[in-house]
Amino acid sequence: MASANQRILLVEDDQNFGDVLRSYLEMNDYDVTLATDGNSGLEAFKKGAFDLCIFDVMMPKKDGFTLAKEIREKNTEIPIVFLTAKVMKEDILQGFKIGADDYITKPFNSEELLLRIHAILKRSQKGISIAKDDMKDYQIGDYHFNFPLRILSLNGVETAKLSPKEALLLKLFCLNINEVLSRSEALSKIWGEDNYFTARSMDVFVTKLRKYLKDDPNIEIVNIHGNGFQLFVKSSDN
Numbered sequence: 570m571a572s573a574n575q576r577i578l579l580v581e582d583d584q585n586f587g588d589v590l591r592s593y594l595e596m597n598d599y600d601v602t603l604a605t606d607g608n609s610g611l612e613a614f615k616k617g618a619f620d621l622c623i624f625d626v627m628m629p630k631k632d633g634f635t636l637a638k639e640i641r642e643k644n645t646e647i648p649i650v651f652l653t654a655k656v657m658k659e660d661i662l663q664g665f666k667i668g669a670d671d672y673i674t675k676p677f678n679s680e681e682l683l684l685r686i687h688a689i690l691k692r693s694q695k696g697i698s699i700a701k702d703d704m705k706d707y708q709i710g711d712y713h714f715n716f717p718l719r720i721l722s723l724n725g726v727e728t729a730k731l732s733p734k735e736a737l738l739l740k741l742f743c744l745n746i747n748e749v750l751s752r753s754e755a756l757s758k759i760w761g762e763d764n765y766f767t768a769r770s771m772d773v774f775v776t777k778l779r780k781y782l783k784d785d786p787n788i789e790i791v792n793i794h795g796n797g798f799q800l801f802v803k804s805s806d807n
Contacts, residue, residue: 575690576600578619580610580636581652582628593679599686607631614640619647621690626653626660637667645732648689665773668732671766688762707743710785710802716740721781729781734759738774742790742800752797 577599581587584605591601602617604610608630614622622640624633637649648670653660661672670689673682707714713722719736721729731739737759742750752771753763760767775790775798782788787803 575621576602576617576619577686578602578604578610578614578617578622580604580607580613580623580628580633581625582606583625594683594686597683607633607636610636611639614643621648621650621686623650623652623686626651626664634663634667637664637669641668650685650689661769662773665766665770670770691761704740704744707740709743709746709782709800710788712782712785712788714739714743723784728784731781735774735777735781738771739778742778742798746800746802749793749799750797755797 575598577594579587579591579594579601581590581603582605587603587605591603594601602613602619604613607624607628610624611631622637624636626633628636633651633653637651640647640649645668649668650671650673651664651669652673652675654675664672671685673685705716707716711723712728713725714720715722716736716739719731719733720727721731721739738755741755741758752768756763756767756771760770779790782790789801789803791799791801793799
């Protein structure tokens, strides 16, 4: 299922569980580096090149959420999966706000974990068709959006540097401006799959885009119940 160069950073404080999980992933052709606390996990990340991270949430020295935040400051694109026994909705939302790609609750089926890892790695290659569109610059009300640089400006002043997924989602909105963008289309093109976890992740990204665009009162990202979202831009003449 995996190609030989797909490397996983696994940070799990239970040494026995970590060893078993590493062996299972290596049996399925992944190259796995195991760290047993958040500090050593961060050091391993700095030294290696990885395709995906799997972090336990409750760890000594540095918890998984803190580790993920620090890694997100260095790399906005690498997929991150949280592995935890916690099932609180607030924890799941916190994970997605940090930029998690999935949230797997212990105990879990090992085959399901493999399928999720495969889907996430495949998903990280998505967005190519959106990125290849020839349009590079978009006007959204008073905002200017430069897609290749991922820069959003208001009246000539840079206001935000978007993450890769934020930029892809905003570009997809721009390609469908004042039209309904179905949730399933966005999830398929950017996240590569439509499920509960990717849908919650998309909600977080939509909330971020709303904040970025809040200073133009003529712009609104509207929830279309049961369908998706609409980037609505009112004419300044109205």
